[in-house]
Amino acid sequence: MSQFAFDVDASNFQQIVIDGSLQAPVVVDFWAPWCGPCKALKPILEKLAEEYQGKFILAKINSDENQELAAQFGVRGIPSVKALYGGEIVDEFSGAMPESEVREFLDRIIPSPAEELRLKAAELKAGGDAAQALQLLAQASQLDTGNEKVRLDAAEILFEVGELDEAKRLLDSLSPPMKLEDRAVQLTAKLNFALSGQSGGDEQALRDKIAADTKDMDGRLRLAKLLIAANRHAEGMDQLLEMIAIDRAWDDEAARRTLLDVFNLLAGSPLVSEYRRKLASALN
Numbered sequence: 001m002s003q004f005a006f007d008v009d010a011s012n013f014q015q016i017v018i019d020g021s022l023q024a025p026v027v028v029d030f031w032a033p034w035c036g037p038c039k040a041l042k043p044i045l046e047k048l049a050e051e052y053q054g055k056f057i058l059a060k061i062n063s064d065e066n067q068e069l070a071a072q073f074g075v076r077g078i079p080s081v082k083a084l085y086g087g088e089i090v091d092e093f094s095g096a097m098p099e100s101e102v103r104e105f106l107d108r109i110i111p112s113p114a115e116e117l118r119l120k121a122a123e124l125k126a127g128g129d130a131a132q133a134l135q136l137l138a139q140a141s142q143l144d145t146g147n148e149k150v151r152l153d154a155a156e157i158l159f160e161v162g163e164l165d166e167a168k169r170l171l172d173s174l175s176p177p178m179k180l181e182d183r184a185v186q187l188t189a190k191l192n193f194a195l196s197g198q199s200g201g202d203e204q205a206l207r208d209k210i211a212a213d214t215k216d217m218d219g220r221l222r223l224a225k226l227l228i229a230a231n232r233h234a235e236g237m238d239q240l241l242e243m244i245a246i247d248r249a250w251d252d253e254a255a256r257r258t259l260l261d262v263f264n265l266l267a268g269s270p271l272v273s274e275y276r277r278k279l280a281s282a283l284n
Contacts, residue, residue, distance in 0.1 A: 004049040005058040009066050017059050021084040025056040025109045030063045030070055030080040037096035038079045044099050045081075048106060055110045056083075083109040114144035118153060130157050148178045156187055164194055182267065189265035196222075197229025217243055217250045221258065228262055237262055237275050244282045256283070 006016050008028070020026050029045055031038035042060065049058040063070040063078055073082055073089075083091045083105070091109050111119065117140035124133040137154045140147065151170045158167035171179070171188055178184055206223040210216050220243050227236035240262070243255035259279055263272050 008059040028082045041096040114140040193229045196225035
């Protein structure tokens, strides 16, 4: 048997398919002995697995003998091919295809040299080596100047090490569609609050200013951003709600817009649901 193609069942599925996809794309071929199109597709996949020499791994699953695995992947007809990378399905097709189209499928799922560097950089970042991760991302960017994921990864690391201006430059360079990606939206919110916090002034001075004039909206907004930048999110959002209660229309609804930015920042946090309800109540 080829070192790049394996017969897979429940006993080795985790090791070959799930764990294996963390290292290289895994192409899972659901087939059955009675299936005519399977007999045409399977040799093509086996030939290409050998030719590509480990750029992808072929996992062949007899769907008749592994019905639970087939059901897990939503297989309704065979041959059914699923490509996994990083533990997730990244592409798929059903039915037999000519070798040329199978090659096109493989070329879509196999990481480019720049993407491989990006993935290695992610490992280094997870291990705490931000400097080396940035070096690899710089190399990846030279190989593929249009790879916006590389720039976003670099912006995240620069933000974490406190290089806020450079992180902002990279975020500003992203295309409009990429700026709308969840990860970019959240990082932009983090960055904006961090920059506001740097220039927001002294917390006690702002509180004294607000105590002297409870309708000092600029002071409240600066205090809210300062608190949010310091990860005191609930306190900051309370200030924004107080602004809405005083004058919701102030500065083109700045308090409401800032609160929505905090929701982007805290995506997935229970605080978001809680303060969405408070915002709705304040606006009604």
